[in-house]
Amino acid sequence: MQQSLSQIGTLVAKEFRLEWRQRYALNGMLLYIVGAVFVCYLSFNARRGQLLPIVWNTLFWIIQLFSAINAIAKTFVQERAGRQLYYYTLASPQQIIIAKIIYNIGLMLVLSLLGFAVYAFVLGNLAQDWQLYLGGLLLGAVGFAASLTLVAGIAAKAENSATLMAILSFPVILPLLLLLLRVSKNAMDGLERSASRDELLSILAIDAIVLALSVLLFPFIWKS
Amino acid sequence: MKKHWWKALAVLILTYTVFWGLLGPTPRQPILNESIRNVYFHVPLWFAMITLMLTSMIFAIRYLRSGKLAHDAVSVQFANTAIVFGLLGCATGAVWANYTWGEPWPNDPKLNSVAVSMLLYLAYLVLRGAFDDEQRRARISAVYNILAFAVFIPLIFIIPRMTDSLHPGNGGNPAFGKYDMDNQMRMVFYPAIIGFTLLGVWITQLRVRLRRLQMVMEE
Known part of the structure; x- marks a missing residue:
């Protein structure tokens, strides 16, 4: 147990080091989300705080969704097949998927916090209960990372993986996205925390289901 | 003959459903009126679809455990039939909604969930x-099949119940059977569920056999 945990730790550290060495990919993702926010800001031609709350909220989550899919799609394609075969001999598939998910959670946290900061800066912060809004953002990052990592593994096995990644992940991510939209709308309207409890529990449950499925099913993808 | 009794049963039940469903007595309800008969067709189609999807997932799991391609062939045909049943369910629902709720596709969480689940299974194909x-x-699509069913369950059973929905049994509405159906209707409704499920299995069986023959012809 101890040993397996430390192996996962090593794998996570490897992911971070790899990302740091290929900084153009990381910078690309950061620029992608900033660029997307700015395009939306200019397209609406809105001054701060002039968007309707519901548009503000939905737009933010759509940007999040697309940057998440783009960022996580490259989880399994950035390393060559030979190197993946090498990992296959070193570690169990469960350790690999857990390490990838942990790394992607970290990546999504950075992306969503940066996205929120830029978004709130140019379009104004309409969230009244911003702690709850940030809480929703964190849960969303975990859920996106967990469900999209498995889908990225599936899509990477096919040739035309960019299109496939999008069509496979939209329906999978939708229940989560709808619940997140509802929680963050509650947070914007400053409703009492207890009003969002059901949604938060459901998000946690979906996160748990997807995590469990990823760990159970990934060995079958990894084998081929 | 012994092996085919369930096909005869399917034909018998569905004939009974169509005739007695259209001719039999129904309670008079405001708004619903005679359209309440759609409950014999629309609802059993959904029940059958969910059963077919579940079976498809079970065969995907069996494929992953055994590695036999035969299980994969069965799994994909169950998914195909489930999609056909889903589209038929949407069509019957749209006709019903047009006369009771005023438009064929009202913005209702249950309808949208079903549309998304159709997207899931089309993405699978x-x-x-x-x-x-x-x-x-076979291996990769079996994994996605299991994931799709796991997402389908919260889509169809949890999210519609958390918001306002036009559908009975959701968003605090009472379930349909509680007030609107009488025992006369249940006599048709319950057999109809079994009948449509058997029909789905039958279609799937024919498609699996056709596929097997095609594979033999190709070799």
Whole structure:
């Protein structure tokens, strides 16, 4: 147990080091989300705080969704097949998927916090209960990372993986996205925390289901 | 003959459903009026679809455990039939909604969930098309099949119950059977569920056999 945990730790550290060495990919993702926010800001031609709350909220989550899919799609394609075969001999598939998910959670946290900061800066912060809004953002990052990592593994096995990644992940991510939209709308309207409890529990449950499925099913993808 | 009794049963039940469903007595309800008869067709189609999807997932799991391509062939045909039943369920629902709720596609969480689940299973078929190698296609698509069913359950059973929905049994509405159906209707409704499910299994069986023959012809 101890040993397996430390192996996962090593794998996570490897992911971070790899990302740091290929900084153009990381910078690309950061620029992608900033660029997307700015395009939306200019397209609406809105001054701060002039968007309707519901548009503000939905737009933010759509940007999040697309940057998440783009960022996580490259989880399994950035390393060559030979190197993946090498990992296959070193570690169990469960350790690999857990390490990838942990790394992607970290990546999504950075992306969503940066996205929120830029978004709130140019379009104004309409969230009244911003702690709850940030809480929703964190849960969303975990859920996106967990469900999209498995889908990225599936899509990477096919040739035309960019299109496939999008069509496979939209329906999978939708229940989560709808619940997140509802929680963050509650947070914007400053409703009492207890009003969002059901949604938060459901998000946690979906996160748990997807995590469990990823760990159970990934060995079958990894084998081929 | 012993093996085919369930097909005769399916024909018998469905004939009974169509005739007695259209001719039999129904309670008079405001708004619903005679359209309440759609409960014999629309609802059993959904029940059958969910059963077919569940079976498809079970065969996907069996494929992953055994590695036999035969299980994969059965799994994909169950998914195909489930999609057909889903589209039929949407069509019957749209006709019903047009006369009771005023428009064929009201913005209702349950309808949208079903549309998304259709997208899930269509994406499953596209994913299958992306591979040439049979074993690989079977393995990867079995994984996605299991994931799709796991997402389908919260979509169809949890989210519609958390918001306002026009559908009975959701968003605090009472379930349909509680007030609107009488025992006369249940006599048709319950057999109809079994009948449509058997029909789905029958269609799937024929498609699996056709596929097997095609594979033999290709070799």
